[in-house]
Amino acid sequence: MTNATFNASLLLLARQYRRASQGEVAAKAGLNQGHYSRIENGLLPDGPSHENVERIAAALQFPSTFFYQTDGLTGLPLSVHPMHRKRAAVGERVLKQIHAELNIRLIHLRRYLRAADLHPELPLPHVDVDEGGGPQEIAHLIRRAWSIPEGPIANLTDYCERAGILIIWCDLEKGIDGVTMRVRDLPPCIFLNRSVPPDRMRASLAHELGHVIMHRIPTENIEDEANAFAAELMVPERQFRRQFIGRAGISLEWLALQKAHWKMSMAFLLYRAGAIDAITRHQSEYAWKKIASMGWRLREPHETDFPYEEPSIFPALLRMHSETLGFDLETIGRLVSCDVGELQQMYRPYLGRGKPGLYVVK
Known part of the structure; x- marks a missing residue:
């Protein structure tokens, strides 16, 4: 050197x-x-x-x-999900550590991508919130652009990856479910906290997708806009209202059935029902009290969980280095200037121990 x-x-x-x-x-x-x-x-x-x-x-x-x-550094993301008002509770040193880790991961990603060509098959437009008619209309636009059928989205991760977004699971600090990083020389990256339940992960991914599509500069409204986008994308109002036809109220059992249908948390669906006035204020307050009394605000019953939507593109990129190109961990460590133990921690379980080989640039 x-x-x-x-x-x-x-x-x-x-x-x-x-x-x-x-x-x-x-x-x-x-x-x-x-x-x-x-x-x-x-x-x-x-x-x-x-x-x-x-x-x-x-x-x-x-x-x-x-x-x-x-490599240069990328500044803090537009948002660290959840909302801005909760960021203060995370702590300045923790935020700096998260920022540093994301930058290190981007440095690694540049090296990994030298051996691959990614060709998105779905469009990924940037739509100004006001020009696009608001977050709800933009959610409709994305559903049309991606040919998503009516009803629940079977696998949001798959749609995002087909649009060229890299979904990367990592160990984020407790209380931070997702972070979006946009860098000029890399695909959009959404980092998701691997430790959260699948319902929260799907909600976080939809929220971060809203940032990717709608936001380039921070404003005081971007979190509310991303939430509104996520709600309409995952549980469209017109389709959700059909579930209330002939119902006099809602119960926790009904919410659990809706969770299995929409693959979104009961809390998300209850909030959505209240936001579109599909239930009365009294019904909403009663249901929230029942959820709180059951201890479900922090973690809904495991019995209501559905399978995780595991990303495929980034893990395949890692496996290509260890299995196809035959790199062992020491070689990959030299490629990205990272200690082997750190690699194993950051990229478990996708990095194996292949045979030493040459670095092939595609």
């Missing part, structure tokens, strides 16, 4: 990923904190010495090659 240039922004990224302070990293690396700060801020005209980079890399448990990559 003697001819490579040290990338100070990646040092900041690595430190935030480890949730460490400058002082902690400097102490582990045996450096003066002031000197370390100048390294991280790119204030050394000739860059840090190779010896100091090695010491910092060891302190942060990153390969030293990571810091000589040319």
Whole structure:
């Protein structure tokens, strides 16, 4: 790496990923904190010495090659789902760590995509909310553009992938269900928290899809707009109203049946019923109290779960490196400048141990 240039922004990224302070990293690396700060801020005209980079890399448990990559950083996503008002509860250091991890994953993704060509088969338009007639109309547009039949969407993940969106499961912080990242040189990426139940994951994916289609700059309304898009996309009002014909009220048993039909949570469906005035305020309040008394606000009964919609494109991309190209984990680690243990943690269970091979650029 003697001819490579040290990338100070990646040092900041690595430190935030480890949730460490400058002082902690400097102490582990045996450096003066002031000197370390100048390294991280790119204030050394000739860059840090190779010896100091090695010491910092060891302190942060990153390969030293990571810091000589040319990748730039992408800013915080438009939103960290759920809503903005809940982000404060997550904590600034945690948000920085999430931001760092997503950037590291994007760096890896660039390397993985060198060996693949992705050709979307469905359109993925960008539609301004006002120009498109509002989130509900845009949801109708997407259903038409993707030829989605009436009724429940069988597999939203499949539709998104066919439109060129990469769906990636990862371990996000508790309370954050999904994050959208849009970068000029990469396909749109939606990162979903693998630990949430399937009903919440589907709702989060629909919400994040709303961001991909409708939003380019943050506004105070983007979360409400994404929620409205998701509601109409997954449970169209006109079709949902048919379920109430001849009904005097609703019960938890009826909500459970609707959950099995629409593949959305009972809470989502109850909220939807109240939002379109399909039930009275009294009926809504009574049902919410029943759900709360059963302890279902945080987790609905496992008996009502349906299977996860597992992504296929990104796992196939990983398996192509380990199985088709025959890379072992050490080779993949060198490709993306990542420790083998970190790779296993980040990309379980899709990376196997193939035979060492050459990196083939398609």
